[in-house]
Amino acid sequence: MYKILAREDFSDTTFMLEVLHPMLAKAAKPGQFVIVMVNADGERIPLTIADFSAERGSVTLVIQAVGKTTREMQQLCKVGSVLYALVGPMGIPSHIGEVKKVACVGGGLGVAPVFPQARAFKQRGAFVIGIIGFRSKELIFWEDKFKSVCDELIICTDDGSAGIKGLVTDGIAQAMQAHPDIEEVLAIGPPVMMKFCAEATRPQGIKTMVSLNPIMVDGTGMCGGCRVSVGGEMKFCCVDGPDFDGHQVDFDELMRRLGRFKEEERRSLERWTSNSNCRLLQEEPSVSTHA
Amino acid sequence: MAKKTIRNIPQERTPIATQDATGRIGNFDEVALGYSDDDALLEAERCLMCPQEPCVAGCPVGIDIPGFIQSIIDKDLRASYDILADSTLLPAICGRVCPQEDQCEGVCVVGNHLEPVAIGRLERFIGDMAVAEGWTSSPVIEPNGYKVAIVGAGPAGIACAADMAKAGCEVTIFEALHRPGGVLTYGIPEFRLPNPIIDAEFQKVLELGVKVECNTLVGRLFTVEQMRDEMGFDVVFIGTGAGYPSFMGIPGESLNGVLSANEFLTRCNLMQAGEFPQTDTPLGLGRKVAVIGAGNTAMDAMRVSLRLGAEEVHCLYRRTKAESPARVEELHHAKEEGVIFQWLTAPVEILGDDNNDVRAVRCMRMELGEPDASGRRRPVPIANSEFEFECDTVIYAIGTNANPIIGQTSKLKLNKWGYIEADKEQSTSLAGVFAGGDIVTGSATVILAMGAGRRAAQSMKIYLGINDLEDMTVSDPERQRIFGIDIRQKRFSRVRLPAQVHSA
Numbered sequence: 049m050y051k052i053l054a055r056e057d058f059s060d061t062t063f064m065l066e067v068l069h070p071m072l073a074k075a076a077k078p079g080q081f082v083i084v085m086v087n088a089d090g091e092r093i094p095l096t097i098a099d100f101s102a103e104r105g106s107v108t109l110v111i112q113a114v115g116k117t118t119r120e121m122q123q124l125c126k127v128g129s130v131l132y133a134l135v136g137p138m139g140i141p142s143h144i145g146e147v148k149k150v151a152c153v154g155g156g157l158g159v160a161p162v163f164p165q166a167r168a169f170k171q172r173g174a175f176v177i178g179i180i181g182f183r184s185k186e187l188i189f190w191e192d193k194f195k196s197v198c199d200e201l202i203i204c205t206d207d208g209s210a211g212i213k214g215l216v217t218d219g220i221a222q223a224m225q226a227h228p229d230i231e232e233v234l235a236i237g238p239p240v241m242m243k244f245c246a247e248a249t250r251p252q253g254i255k256t257m258v259s260l261n262p263i264m265v266d267g268t269g270m271c272g273g274c275r276v277s278v279g280g281e282m283k284f285c286c287v288d289g290p291d292f293d294g295h296q297v298d299f300d301e302l303m304r305r306l307g308r309f310k311e312e313e314r315r316s317l318e319r320w321t322s323n324s325n326c327r328l329l330q331e332e333p334s335v336s337t338h339a
Numbered sequence: 340m341a342k343k344t345i346r347n348i349p350q351e352r353t354p355i356a357t358q359d360a361t362g363r364i365g366n367f368d369e370v371a372l373g374y375s376d377d378d379a380l381l382e383a384e385r386c387l388m389c390p391q392e393p394c395v396a397g398c399p400v401g402i403d404i405p406g407f408i409q410s411i412i413d414k415d416l417r418a419s420y421d422i423l424a425d426s427t428l429l430p431a432i433c434g435r436v437c438p439q440e441d442q443c444e445g446v447c448v449v450g451n452h453l454e455p456v457a458i459g460r461l462e463r464f465i466g467d468m469a470v471a472e473g474w475t476s477s478p479v480i481e482p483n484g485y486k487v488a489i490v491g492a493g494p495a496g497i498a499c500a501a502d503m504a505k506a507g508c509e510v511t512i513f514e515a516l517h518r519p520g521g522v523l524t525y526g527i528p529e530f531r532l533p534n535p536i537i538d539a540e541f542q543k544v545l546e547l548g549v550k551v552e553c554n555t556l557v558g559r560l561f562t563v564e565q566m567r568d569e570m571g572f573d574v575v576f577i578g579t580g581a582g583y584p585s586f587m588g589i590p591g592e593s594l595n596g597v598l599s600a601n602e603f604l605t606r607c608n609l610m611q612a613g614e615f616p617q618t619d620t621p622l623g624l625g626r627k628v629a630v631i632g633a634g635n636t637a638m639d640a641m642r643v644s645l646r647l648g649a650e651e652v653h654c655l656y657r658r659t660k661a662e663s664p665a666r667v668e669e670l671h672h673a674k675e676e677g678v679i680f681q682w683l684t685a686p687v688e689i690l691g692d693d694n695n696d697v698r699a700v701r702c703m704r705m706e707l708g709e710p711d712a713s714g715r716r717r718p719v720p721i722a723n724s725e726f727e728f729e730c731d732t733v734i735y736a737i738g739t740n741a742n743p744i745i746g747q748t749s750k751l752k753l754n755k756w757g758y759i760e761a762d763k764e765q766s767t768s769l770a771g772v773f774a775g776g777d778i779v780t781g782s783a784t785v786i787l788a789m790g791a792g793r794r795a796a797q798s799m800k801i802y803l804g805i806n807d808l809e810d811m812t813v814s815d816p817e818r819q820r821i822f823g824i825d826i827r828q829k830r831f832s833r834v835r836l837p838a839q840v841h842s843a
Contacts, residue, residue, distance in 0.1 A: 072560060075559065075560050085517060089618045089619060090618075090619050091610065091620040091621075092517075092620075116619060132517070133517040134554060135516075135517070135555070135556055136559065137556075137560065138556060138559060139559075140747065265602060265605050265606060265609075265620070266525075266609075268516075268556060268582075268742065269582070269743060269744060270525070270583065270584075270605065270742070271599060271601050271602035271605050271606075272586070272601060273598065273602045275592075275593065277593060282586060282592070282593075284583070287583075287742075287743050287747070298593075301593050304593075304595065304695040305595060307595070307695075308595040308623065309621045309623055312615065312622075312623060313621070315616055
């Protein structure tokens, strides 16, 4: 059982959990992920590690409540409660090469997991440009954390309420213009975002690494559900990745495969929503009598 | 009593009751129901107690087979269990899943003339009895202070852990998944191996004092070298298995509806996807299922598909039934349950619809040519025989490769296919590190992995210089064999050899 030390809600859907696991905190490296189970009947969900601290003995996960399990986590995962399973770190750590200038791009859910990479590049002495995208100003989180490890931080919002108005690809364009010497771009976020980040850097041939997030079960190479096409070859994201050369990844295939259980996911969420509404209705009277 | 001969023993093998085929595809209950006391006695009488005992040599874990059968005849079932427990803590499991026809039963003297003694069924009978009665065979163990780490709670690891614990070592098994058992848990379905049986027999391993740490991915959380050099383990055994599924590399494998048997079975067995949405893991099984391959895993995937409501399940195999690597019993059960076999059929492409879902497999008919390296006749495509086979789910059961994680994270020497190099004694290129099971041999069977685990344990004891007989007491001092080890082997020193550990 893995105890939740802290929680912070960044928005209605996005929240951060800091979980106690000293060994994992010590072993984790940028780019790796964990698999979490909320309870014994739960599914195994992969989550990229957003931060880790050997001193605190903890790993930090940022979760977007979109499906049944993540919404359940949003409801159940409180400080002091426990996760049924937490295993990792999984995957090959990101290669933090000796580059002079790097852009670390995070969009949506990818903002958090790009942080450890930015920090690692900074520690290796690189000039780090952070490019992080949100829908609007209210949804911005970890701005200070990024500022502490980035030499330059570009915030992009869809509505222009903070930073530049536009997508992270606009941020990349701006950065590339100001810094023609960017040697590497690292992009984490929804597949469509990573796809366009890779397209943005392709003409200049700037090395662009992406962190993929396909459907997986075990995360140890056993099921092959996470297979992705990279340079025309089949790779298992969990043990061959999750970082791949963005110019080689077949993102369209990845997006199609992510829709594999769309129908089941919908059913599961509907069922859960109606059940939890029932529970709320049932619980209300008992709360009032005890109050 | 007159001496038993091939003429005066019961001529027919005692049949085992099975659930009727039409009823059983509606449930996950066990298919083979097991022997009654009378059945077991009758079958035990068929053993000639021949002096050669080829069955013992035919058993990868060296069970004293005539011994445990004799105890059945003597109606001392408890003694029979103790004899089994000397060599295996998992008789109820092995009695069900071992390919006995290739092992003990394959060399049984009775089998030269009649059907061999049903050793597997008798083993299961005693194993089930022990589970039902709660028998344990835990010795009093004198701790020797050595710490042993086992990587992987599958058959190889469990067998190795049991032997090392019996020798007095402090044993910890590290398992990456959230439940122990390895392929027993994620791979083999309920109707062949019920989960309560796995739990009950695994409990006996725990009773020996073995600790299990689930959710622990060795290699990534800590490395094999760290276990040995920093975490204080005197020896490490690696039994991580070969579960890295193969695909064929034909077009269409990324379509939705194409999955490996490993994924399919893991979703069903480990994650209980059959009960979705009561459980959270979806399965997405279609109505018409094509399974590629005809081994035991293919049979499992097909029979699970039928139970989960697939309307039609087809087996596509490029050779014929004669070359199929599945056990005869499995083929028989699959056929009985309604699997449609398409022999001499090789997929060449998987075709999708506009939604990126599978709609058909394009296949070629084959014929058998000259024998290949494996001695099986090579399938050769028949020209212009291509056809489309409509289906909505394609499950690959064509074997697995080495799991890469340990190789990625340690300096262990691997062979060119990525399996860990180990010698006859199961020692690897790293001093103090042993390996066995599928991660060394490639995909094999549960019992071969257990055999490797036991062999490794023997080598690990010699490596540590421990005597697992001295300073120990057993519940029954009368017994000639202690913990499966012949009393005559009693010659060990109890000395650590630090120089050897570090220089080797």
